[in-house]
Amino acid sequence: MAGFFTSRLFFVSLALVIIAATLPLYVSGYVLGLLTVAFYFGVFAMAWDLLFGFAGEVNFGPTFLIGVGAYTAGILNAQFGWSVYLCIVLGALASVVAGLVLALPALRVRGPYFGLTTLVAVLMLQNFIVVFADLTGGEIGLTIPDVITINAGANYWIALGFMTISAAILYGLSQSPVGLVLQASGQDPVQAGALGFNIVKHKLAAFIVSAFFSGLSGALLVFYFGTASVGTVVDVAVGVNVIVSAVLGGRRTVLGAALGAIFLIVAGEFLRPTGELATFIVSAVALLVVLFFPGGFLGAALSREARS
């Protein structure tokens, strides 16, 4: 842990954050907007990697947690006019509660059934939003009266700061003793149990942390967009993007997940001139990475270092 502050990974990360922080001085608002969304996505992917990479549980429904956070924050602001910051905090808390309700029964089932439970949760949330259109805005989406700020640079810095702090906390957690126990539970639950660790407790805690960051990021995102819609924060396709980002960046690396998310969103935008083909190309690249470099961008680099 102490070694991290002298490691190459730390200096590279620090340099990247410093460079990123100076971007508003010389790039267009369009690029800043793109990166702002990418940074929020990075937090989604990092929170997901904590579950998949460390707890060993495949959560097919990251957008359930994201969506609950986003919509709770959005609805409270739109319906009751509560302050933006209060709504963001309550959104994150709602996501934690929803995560607990989902994970308590879901962690009792094993293997693929956990994943299926989480997938069904997304579909239920999506249905709920469409059916209770008066409250949620339904398929059209929910218009949110307040935003944090309309300044593109400020929004960018908020997103960058939020991602950096989340990364520090999630990465620190993953490398802490608790993270080691979590990793052991994910890798060999029988042995972790025989070493005296209550696996369900540790996985549940991981789920709560993952839910908190997913919900918080979702809530921040809707106050950046000014709207909340199924297509941007709930749809299964959004969840697939989160998963692809994390796998692309590197399982069990946390930081890699953020890189993967930024790559995915920026690449998608670069390829926009190719029209419908853009999604195809990005997916093909993701598929190739998964097939030939299952460790992902950062995973490949880290395991090379581990072997030496």
Next chain:
Amino acid sequence: MDQRLSNRPVLEVRGLTKRFGGLTAVKNLGFAVNSGEIFGLIGPNGSGKSTAMKSVMGIERPTAGDVIFEGENVAGLPAHKIARKGFGMVFQHSRPLNRQTVLENIMVALLPDSLFMLFPDKALVERAKWIADRVGLGSVMNRRPPTLPFADLRRLELAKAIARDPKVVLVDEPFAGLTRAEVDVFSDLIRSFRDEGRAVMLVDHNVKSVAALVDRVLAMYLGEEIVTGKADEVMKNETVRRVYLGGAIETHARPETSFKDKVPLLQVENVSVHYGKAQALENVSIHIHEGEFVSIVGLNGAGKTTLFNTISGFLPYTGEIVRGGENLRGTSPAKIARSGLVQCPESRELFGEMSVRENLDLGGQHLDDDKRAAQLAWLFELFPILKERQGQMAQTLSGGEQQMLAIGRALMMQPQILILDEPTLGLAPVILELLSKALTRLRQTTSITVLLGEQNVTFALPHADRVYVLEHARIVWEGDPGRFATEAGADFL
């Protein structure tokens, strides 16, 4: 008071029973282990010894019975609670954290079961270093597990198990995959646990491999105790000898010269197989003539299944496998099976949710309707019970019926060479007799070639024309079944 306490066994098991559905894996087992004692739980594959150990540890929840640790019944508690009370378990297969160092892997075992331990404790690091030295990992503690040899990975498992200073240490097959020199080192380590006053309980297949190490042994078979006592007494016990060696064995070997083919039908030459760093087969050479029945006997873990899977094309290997003049390297498992070299695997691998008839029809899928009907009629004569059970779902059959179905399905493929991997695993004596009759019939009325893998010598010898003994990945004996008991039998207890 103190006197009485110190005389009481630290671990006492009474009436331990574990059922999986209809199968009773452990039946009314009882024993006691004192501190400063090494206790062995011995039994052939499928005898329930590992299930018994897992039930003590709480990995399996016992169906009935008491597990009393220092006067407290811990039966039914989850594994993590039992572990915290003072149990450590050494697993046979390890999955260490590959991105962490050896030291950090040991650290994990020392951590409290708390969600708020965010920074490592200096004292824990010192303790982890001490444990690393203790098991002989001192010089490699800053390396990562993927760079370590197999024996060091096993040391790491020992280190984790004793990390929190448990009063009871459970060891699952302590010497699996180790060389003879390493066995000595590990024996010394396990003895040192005893000398520190821990109660050590280990599980292994045969008495011989642990005889020098254990103070007392409980031999079990089909989930039940046969006898408990000192290793040499247990080895002399009649029932134990019968379980491992059988009683008077009648053999009906046909001499090798009676087989007409000049070049054997199947030749395995100098085959070696590795699983990661563990060597599973070492320069194994065997041959089988057309129509011959050959048995490979060896204990669990000797490499029988690995050999069969290699022949069936599932594993990469060095050396040559030649069948009927054709080198099998590069041929897919499916093609090998279709061409008449069929394996009936140890785990049976039935299609559990399909009927008996559907399982058999799948085996005979390549035959045309007339031939399939004829083959099926022949098969029902061999195993009449399968005819009665045609419409039943395969997974609802008893163990013996499932084994017959597995053999039947393999026979529906009309194999030239049939590989039977441990067909007697976990079956009752009456079923063994049925299987035995069926094999006799195959031998007398068909021209099929059979390669039988068994640890049950009693079952294997009467059906063998020739016998190979596989031990620790090597063929150590080859010969006539009649000479087995005198030449190779003693090593088999």
